[in-house]
Amino acid sequence: MxxxxxxxxxxxxxxxxxxxxxxxxxxxxxxxxxxxxxxxxxxxxxxxxxxxxxxxxxxxxxxxxxxxxxxxxxxxxxxxxxxxxxxxxxxxxxxxxxxxxxxxxxxxxxxxxxxxxxxxxxxxxxxxxxxxxxxxxxSLSALTAYRALFTRGNLQQGEHVLIPGIGGGVATFATLMAAAIGAEVSVTSRSEVKRQAALQLPIARALDSHESWEEHLGDNSVDLILDSVGPATFDQYFDVIKPNGRIVMFGASSGDEITIPARAIFFPQLHIIGTSMGSREEFIAMLQFMEQYSLHxxxxxxxxxxxxxxxxxxxxxxxxxxxxxxxxx
Incomplete structure (x- = not known):
């Protein structure tokens, strides 16, 4: 073969x-x-x-x-x-x-x-x-996105999710899935071309990775952040996440070493959660979810x-x- x-x-x-x-x-x-x-x-x-x-x-x-x-x-x-x-x-x-x-x-x-x-x-x-x-x-991208959003991130209708680094499979699947249940979706990218293309997706806004997200979001802070980037964007998360918010980490495209500001975690009582791939139970649930919402x-x-x-x-x-x-x- x-x-x-x-x-x-x-x-x-x-x-x-x-x-x-x-x-x-x-x-x-x-x-x-x-x-x-x-x-x-x-x-x-x-x-x-x-x-x-x-x-x-x-x-x-x-x-x-x-x-x-x-x-x-x-x-x-x-x-x-x-x-x-x-x-x-x-x-x-x-x-x-x-x-x-x-x-x-x-x-x-x-x-x-x-x-x-x-x-x-x-x-x-x-x-x-x-x-x-x-x-x-x-399979792999959609399964990872499904587990990150729902099993680990507990995303609910009406919540605001931020997905840094739009472009890859997990990020685009997560965007479609989150929007399907009625969540508000914001994404980021370094590329103007990708930000413009991302506006064709069911998102509220596409932010420049190098600009102040806090300034652009204003009072519209986020409940859940899906992090696949790591240190390049990690510091900005604490400027835009709500108290009791969740940061779900499934990748580290910019490196493994991050510095976590302790007070920025315990005063607003944030959750930092790891995830990777998913189980066969979640794979079956993901396929049912995709079909239920006719997601492509x-x-x-x-x-x-x-x-x-x-x-x-x-x-x-x-x-x-x-x-x-x-x-x-």
Missing amino acids: KAIIHAGVQGIGGLQYTEQRDKLPGKGEVKVRLKTAGLNHRDLFLMSARTNQEAPFILGSDGAGIIEAVGDEVTHLTPGAEVIINPCIGWEKTDQVPVVPAILGGPTDGTFAESVIVPQQNVAPKPAYLTWEEAGVL PIVDTVYPLKETALAFERMERSEQLGNIVIAIN
Whole structure:
């Protein structure tokens, strides 16, 4: 089968379009002939951290396709079924949080290939109203956004949520989901182009990351902040969040080290909450939520499998608004 592997050097330069040995599903597994897959920032982080001594592997966490074969003891799935892949392996119950969630596509082989083998519990019926391009980019970003907003952030109708760094999949999914329940949404970006594009989304305002958010928001402070940026924007959060507000952290694109002003936490009694990915229970709930509100992923661009490196270059330059699709079959 054709596949994109990462080997040899760090970063995007280690991507290779190759022929890989086709495999059969084992006990409790299914083999999915992929139609589409999706890029995630996680892939960039994995590539940047690898060394030339590490074994080659197939990247990719998101994907959708058609079941091609099933292993022993698979009873409720049959070849020909259209499915979407849940990339979080082994996390079944929402309240049973693993130390580090196991995710498809690192170190296990992922979805940038013509087929992938996954546990039977990690596929769900493809929502019929979604195109293959939309289904292929849904899973990891939408699951992360759903858990951050609702399980961890407890977002309610009428509340105000701030999403710094609009552009990537999680941020755009979170925007659509929050607006769907009647929350007010504000976003930020360093890019004027992205801020203008974001105004096509169901948001109240798009703020410049480098300007004073407090000045622009005035008395319209926020109940919930979804933080995927880290130190570059963290100081501004305390200027715009309400007492008893929540900061839910799921990423650190500008670095790991932040300074927390203690009095700014305990006097207004703020909550700083961590989250990452999500459980199978939440994955099912997320799909039901998407269908209930007829939400469609925002597709930025589509690249063929052999041009995966070009797709990642676009992501690395932070040019996308929404999700980047890999068309496989």
